Amino acid sequence: MSADTRPARPGQDHPGQNHPGKERGALSIAGLNKSFVIGGRPRRVLEDINLTVRPGEFVSIVGASGCGKSTLLRLIVGLDADYAGDVRLDGQRISTTSLDRGIVFQDHRLFPWMTLEQNIELALLNTDTPKERRAQIVADHIALVNLKGFEKAYPHQLSGGMAQRAAIARALVTEPKLLLLDEPLGALDALTRVHVQNEIQRIWMTQRSTMVMVTHDVEEALYLGDRVVVMSPNPGRIRRIVEVDLPHPRDRRSPLLHRLKDEILAELTSGAGQGEEEPTNLVHLPNREER
Amino acid sequence: MTGLLSLSRAPVRFAIGLAAPVLLLLWWQWQATAHISTFAPPGAVGQAAAALIRDGTLLNDMLATLGRAFGGLFIGAPLGVATGVAMGIWRPLDRLLGPLLHGLRQVPMIGWLPLIGLWFGVGEGTELIVVSMSAFFPAMLNSHAGVAQVERRYEEVGRIYGFGTAQRIRFILLPAAMPLVLTGLTQSLAFAWIATIGTEILTGAGSGLGVTMQLAQTQQRLDIMLVTIAATALLGFVINHLFLRLRRRLLRWQPSSL
Numbered sequence: 244m245s246a247d248t249r250p251a252r253p254g255q256d257h258p259g260q261n262h263p264g265k266e267r268g269a270l271s272i273a274g275l276n277k278s279f280v281i282g283g284r285p286r287r288v289l290e291d292i293n294l295t296v297r298p299g300e301f302v303s304i305v306g307a308s309g310c311g312k313s314t315l316l317r318l319i320v321g322l323d324a325d326y327a328g329d330v331r332l333d334g335q336r337i338s339t340t341s342l343d344r345g346i347v348f349q350d351h352r353l354f355p356w357m358t359l360e361q362n363i364e365l366a367l368l369n370t371d372t373p374k375e376r377r378a379q380i381v382a383d384h385i386a387l388v389n390l391k392g393f394e395k396a397y398p399h400q401l402s403g404g405m406a407q408r409a410a411i412a413r414a415l416v417t418e419p420k421l422l423l424l425d426e427p428l429g430a431l432d433a434l435t436r437v438h439v440q441n442e443i444q445r446i447w448m449t450q451r452s453t454m455v456m457v458t459h460d461v462e463e464a465l466y467l468g469d470r471v472v473v474m475s476p477n478p479g480r481i482r483r484i485v486e487v488d489l490p491h492p493r494d495r496r497s498p499l500l501h502r503l504k505d506e507i508l509a510e511l512t513s514g515a516g517q518g519e520e521e522p523t524n525l526v527h528l529p530n531r532e533e534r
Numbered sequence: 535m536t537g538l539l540s541l542s543r544a545p546v547r548f549a550i551g552l553a554a555p556v557l558l559l560l561w562w563q564w565q566a567t568a569h570i571s572t573f574a575p576p577g578a579v580g581q582a583a584a585a586l587i588r589d590g591t592l593l594n595d596m597l598a599t600l601g602r603a604f605g606g607l608f609i610g611a612p613l614g615v616a617t618g619v620a621m622g623i624w625r626p627l628d629r630l631l632g633p634l635l636h637g638l639r640q641v642p643m644i645g646w647l648p649l650i651g652l653w654f655g656v657g658e659g660t661e662l663i664v665v666s667m668s669a670f671f672p673a674m675l676n677s678h679a680g681v682a683q684v685e686r687r688y689e690e691v692g693r694i695y696g697f698g699t700a701q702r703i704r705f706i707l708l709p710a711a712m713p714l715v716l717t718g719l720t721q722s723l724a725f726a727w728i729a730t731i732g733t734e735i736l737t738g739a740g741s742g743l744g745v746t747m748q749l750a751q752t753q754q755r756l757d758i759m760l761v762t763i764a765a766t767a768l769l770g771f772v773i774n775h776l777f778l779r780l781r782r783r784l785l786r787w788q789p790s791s792l
Contacts, residue, residue, distance in 0.1 A: 322693060352691050356710065365695065368696075
């Protein structure tokens with residue numbers, strides 16, 4: 244009963260399964276390998292990644308720092324085209340960035356020299372959205388992330404949670420087939436996190452675009468994801484894929500979520516010792532992730 | 535606490551700013567009465583100022599000096615910003631021109647005066663070239679640094695939204711570099727001002743604060759020299775103040791701009 248209780252457009256409740264021919268936002272990763280040259284010798288950061296994401300699905304990726312999950316998102320969004328294997332969106336191999344794919348980074352990356360409104364409208368610059376409709380679309384997206392009244396604010400005047408919601412609005416305004424979220428809530432405090440998690444769930448339920456979110460917070464991964472991909476480091480590999488068979492919107496107190504959380508945590512911590520240089524833990528070491 | 539607060543009130547701040555000039559004036563009066571030959575008393579300077587204002591000399595001088603300074607600034611600074619931005623964006627140009635420009639800028643602007651004077655003769659052309667060059671280098675260096683320091687994370691946002699080169703320059707590089715570009719322009723302004731007065735003193739003909747200064751020296755007119763110095767200080771102060779206000783307005787997006 245995973246997806247069928249979602250409020251969906253008629254005939255689209257299982258887009259990937261019911262309409263295999265008419266795909267929108269189907270991501271397929273096959274035999275993906277990625278290495279960086281560190282200190283003169285290549286070091287593999289992603290090894291044999293295989294993953295298929297159905298259109299409209301929400302997939303979370305969790306793993307310890309250094310498991311290459313952020314690198315994986317950079318490859319999918321097209322900021323780095325230097326990889327072996329295949330990453331395809333709706334059958335097309337990804338080699339550069341495209342307006343089909345949006346991303347929200349951990350740091351909001353709004354341009355500090357522009358107001359919230361200008362930042363979001365700038366995302367429409369190279370779309371074929373008619374100029375006269377842009378202001379309305381921007382206003383709608385500001386409303387979508389509950390930031391009405393802050394249109395003219397500069398990023399430094401927004402709180403961390405507000406700036407991150409603004410970044411989500413900017414990523415959504417181009418209506419990407421696939422939205423990537425790279426630890427979007429990593430820098431927020433616990434209460435704001437819960438709030439923005441609820442918001443992301445609500446937005447995803449209304450927009451129904453495919454979303455892939457990287458996080459180091461297992462609870463967050465389970466709360467939002469239809470599936471949770473568990474990765475292990477050195478080199479980054481997919482260790483397990485967990486189905487979260489619960490309807491959205493979800494109840495955080497659901498026993499299933501808690502059982503799965505314990506399982507995944509056990510899985511992540513039992514791997515200690517395998518990766519010799521780095522203990523497999525959930526402590527986030529910011530510098531480790533930077534290639 | 536209230537004492538500290540009141541210190542930052544505008545009228546109080548203004549009065550504190552006036553204290554040093556008033557003290558200087560008192561010291562000057564005392565010196566002038568003690569050594570009558572090397573110091574003109576404030577009263578005499580006031581009379582000289584009144585005379586220079588009445589016959590229009592002071593106004594003419596100020597306008598001529600302002601014209602030279604801004605003429606040079608409006609040629610040198612935009613060229614400097616354009617060159618700096620181009621070098622920051624396009625590395626081959628940096629490699630090609632960087633060493634040459636960094637070498638040339640080691641020569642103080644007044645050092646160019648004899649050579650340029652030889653080529654172009656003593657006159658407005660030479661002065662304009664020297665002032666333009668003075669304005670060029672700070673603008674060029676700071677713009678270059680500003681563009682080179684633009685954070686990659688912002689560039690990536692541009693890539694994600696498919697920005698072309700022109701869009702990248704207009705929406706990312708220039709605004710991100712703007713704080714340093716404006717720092718460069720502030721320096722250009724100061725350098726152009728110094729170069730203007732300097733060239734006027736050294737080569738001056740016609741009107742100009744520096745020209746009158748030089749003339750007053752040959753005539754041993756201390757009062758006139760002091761009037762022109764005060765006029766130079768006042769003009770420079772006002773221009774700088776206006777520019778800083780413009781800068782604050784342009785950088786209002788910064789959490790705490792100057």
